[in-house]
Amino acid sequence: QGLVVTQLDVEPGECIKVKGKILSDAKGFAVNVGKDSGTLMLHFNPRFDCHGDINTVVCNSKEDGTWGEEDRKADFPFQHGDKVEICISFDTTEVKVKLPEAEFEFPNRLGMEKIQYLAVEGDFKVKAIKFS
Numbered sequence: 001q002g003l004v005v006t007q008l009d010v011e012p013g014e015c016i017k018v019k020g021k022i023l024s025d026a027k028g029f030a031v032n033v034g035k036d037s038g039t040l041m042l043h044f045n046p047r048f049d050c051h052g053d054i055n056t057v058v059c060n061s062k063e064d065g066t067w068g069e070e071d072r073k074a075d076f077p078f079q080h081g082d083k084v085e086i087c088i089s090f091d092t093t094e095v096k097v098k099l100p101e102a103e104f105e106f107p108n109r110l111g112m113e114k115i116q117y118l119a120v121e122g123d124f125k126v127k128a129i130k131f132s
């Protein structure tokens with residue numbers, strides 16, 4: 001189990017910054033934000049080699065424990081061993097994942113108005129978390 005932060009109150013326009021390092025033999029990692037583990041605004045899941053996906057960012061939402069439709073992104077701006085800084089922000093229509101050289105968007109399917117939960121899972125070593 002990775003880092004889990006609960007009792008957050010992140011509002012639209014605010015930013016959650018996760019700094020860390022991808023393991024050198026990473027198969028995949030995930031950053032989840034939402035209400036709790038069963039209700040996710042965004043499951044941001046870069047896959048190097050897992051579930052049959054190679055170098056693919058898979059995004060999804062989860063409502064009361066049920067996954068939504070997956071959204072596979074074209075961009076894969078990650079490499080084994082990379083130090084990454086991921087900024088997550090949202091508004092009522094979409095959630096954005098900003099990296100220094102890439103940006104991903106995903107619809108705010110559940111119309112969530114605040115983020116109360118953050119979890120980082122898989123082959124990623126969290127160095128710092130910043131809320132701004």
Ligand SMILES: C=CCO[C@@H]1O[C@H](CO)[C@@H](O[C@@H]2O[C@H](CO)[C@H](O)[C@H](OCc3cn(Cc4cccc(/C=C/CN=C(N)N)c4)nn3)[C@H]2O)[C@H](O)[C@H]1NC(C)=O
Pocket residue numbers: 025026027028029030043045051058059060067070121122123
């Ligand atoms: C083709 C067959 C049917 O279709 C597949 O059906 C699978 C099951 O539904 C989906 O997979 C599911 O997709 C979900 C998103 O939609 C979640 O990602 C879920 O994972 C949840 C989960 C998270 N976590 C923690 C975690 C997260 C990241 C890395 C690790 C560990 C790395 C291990 N490191 C090693 N070993 N070095 C661990 N555990 N489970 C995944 O199982 C596939 O996408 C889907 N594929 C396609 C093409 O449609």
